[in-house]
Amino acid sequence: MGWNSWDSFAATITEEQARANAVVMADKLLPHGYDVFTVDIQWYEPGAVGFEYRVGVELAMDGNGRLLPAPNRFPSAAGGKGFKPLADYAHSLGLKFGIHLMRGVPRLAADRNLPILGTRYRCGDIADRVNICPWNSDNYGVDMSKPGAQAYYDSVFALIASWGVDFVKVDDIARPYHRNQPEIEAVRRAIDRSGRPMMLSISPGETPLSAAAHVAGHANLWRVSDDFWDEWPLLLSQFKRLADWAPHLRPGAWPDADMLPLGLLALGKRRTRFTPDEQRTMMTLWAIARSPLIMGGDLRALDADTLALLTNDAVLAVNQHGTAQRQLFRIGNQLAWTSRASRSTARYLALFNIGETAEEVGADLASLSIARSARVRDLWTGSDLADARTRFAVTLPPHGSGLYRLV
Structure with missing residues (x-):
């Protein structure tokens, strides 16, 4: 559970904006369990302008090809301090601190053939100039068959460990998964050697089901889809993906349906396009399927309705403590999911109407x-309803949902 800067700030977030969001997060969301605060992509790009990436520009980087926070955007990083001051600030608020990394080695470091820390090898020696990211030009891949390749990843994670980073989202690595598997393994080794526990999230999706055992052994979160935004067709497509991944979830290894695009988004240009019913349906699905809950909106503009949606502790308990989650049925426009309460005999039941008109949706108690x-x-709502006898059913609005505890 946490917050990520991408949906609201794209690549442009500054230290001032980060600190302001962290304050709100610690005050409003941390009491309900949201504790991972993450600065997303291109914190090392001095002139980042939005959701598009500039090509061929100078990046903030040390003499060993390791990226650094751009000091014009993160003034406390000046003088080689990196993200340690900002991480220390997050920690002082009771939060964990996370950052985004791209797979590979910076193209500038490889093209300048900078030395890899503690070795006789250079960044140009390990660069994979063929298997590169198709949507961002900051990095080349790393050819893990080359001497110095693991040492480079080790040096990167040793640096961010020294900053006090708790969570790392590595991008351009989960797809294509099997091609990138050597680098996934290298990242896992580098984290384990860094001397600091860090959660590992990998993106973008969708991660293939054929990689279920491997990814659960190497990452803590992995994306089940490409970037998720506030559009009903994208939400609709997450039902099947989460149902397919449900058997593979285990403690410490979570299929990730992506961030929650709620509140103020897109550089402050708009609020979420989801209707109130669709917002609740997204939260209900994420909760019953136990997807990570990572808020994407600008917390400085957090409104009462969005806060209430994010902080319903009974709903959050389903996400955090439910077990044996599975899709119960999908028939026409009607879906149901169920899971078990971990500390009682209670059953959780989520009902969904994905159609365009109101429908009664229900489930037999025997199921x-x-x-x-x-x-x-x-x-x-927190209200007790009439006892169910053999069957429980409710009428749901279009794109609507309900979440219930039965005992």
């Missing part, structure tokens, strides 16, 4: 392993 009747609580 939830409930023999006779059940007490029912609506987790979104």
